[in-house]
Amino acid sequence: MIERKGNGRREDNFDDRLPAIDLNRLEEEWVRQPRITERYAEKLAEAKKQLALLEQQQDEVDAAVKLAIRKDPESFNLDKISEDGVKSALSLDERHISIARRVIEAKYIVDQLGGKLKASDHRKTALENEVQLWAMSYFSTPRTGGEAGEHVRNAEKRA
Numbered sequence: 001m002i003e004r005k006g007n008g009r010r011e012d013n014f015d016d017r018l019p020a021i022d023l024n025r026l027e028e029e030w031v032r033q034p035r036i037t038e039r040y041a042e043k044l045a046e047a048k049k050q051l052a053l054l055e056q057q058q059d060e061v062d063a064a065v066k067l068a069i070r071k072d073p074e075s076f077n078l079d080k081i082s083e084d085g086v087k088s089a090l091s092l093d094e095r096h097i098s099i100a101r102r103v104i105e106a107k108y109i110v111d112q113l114g115g116k117l118k119a120s121d122h123r124k125t126a127l128e129n130e131v132q133l134w135a136m137s138y139f140s141t142p143r144t145g146g147e148a149g150e151h152v153r154n155a156e157k158r159a
Contacts, residue, residue: 018116018123026131033127037120044113051106058099065093 018036021029069076069089076089090096 018119021123021127021130023130023134026127026134029127030131033120033124037117037124040113040117040120044110044117047106047110047113051103051110054099054103054106058096058103061095061099062090065090065096 019032066086069078069086070081073079073081073085073089076093078085078089
């Protein structure tokens with residue numbers, strides 16, 4: 001799905017941008033559009049699954065850390081056990097911090113893919129509008145009339 005490179009940047013295993021609409025191949029664009037939407041919907045579903053698994057893991061880590069804090073508050077620099085004290089000690093625990101950052105990153109990926117899926121829907125609307133313009137001959141070809149048109153037709157006949 002998403003990998004970290006040595007420079008800290010994420011590399012996605014899917015194309016980052018939606019392809020532009022080729023106005024000269026609208027019929028091909030219509031064939032491609034459902035596949036594009038399906039690809040982003042599948043990626044979003046997978047990302048949501050990963051987020052849910054991380055959130056479950058976060059709950060488990062937090063429960064284990066809270067239990068450890070309550071069993072031995074002195075090792076977490078607490079004089080007495082209170083909810084605020086447990087909450088503060090949890091916030092400073094490395095296991096909690098690590099999983100919380102992973103959850104934040106997973107939420108970011110879900111948001112990005114949700115935006116890409118929405119952009120795919122906007123692309124579909126744009127494609128619909130382009131087809132309507134084409135059907136109304138908005139994208140016309142130049143035509144020559146009169147004497148110039150006669151010369152073109154004669155040249156085409158000779159060719």
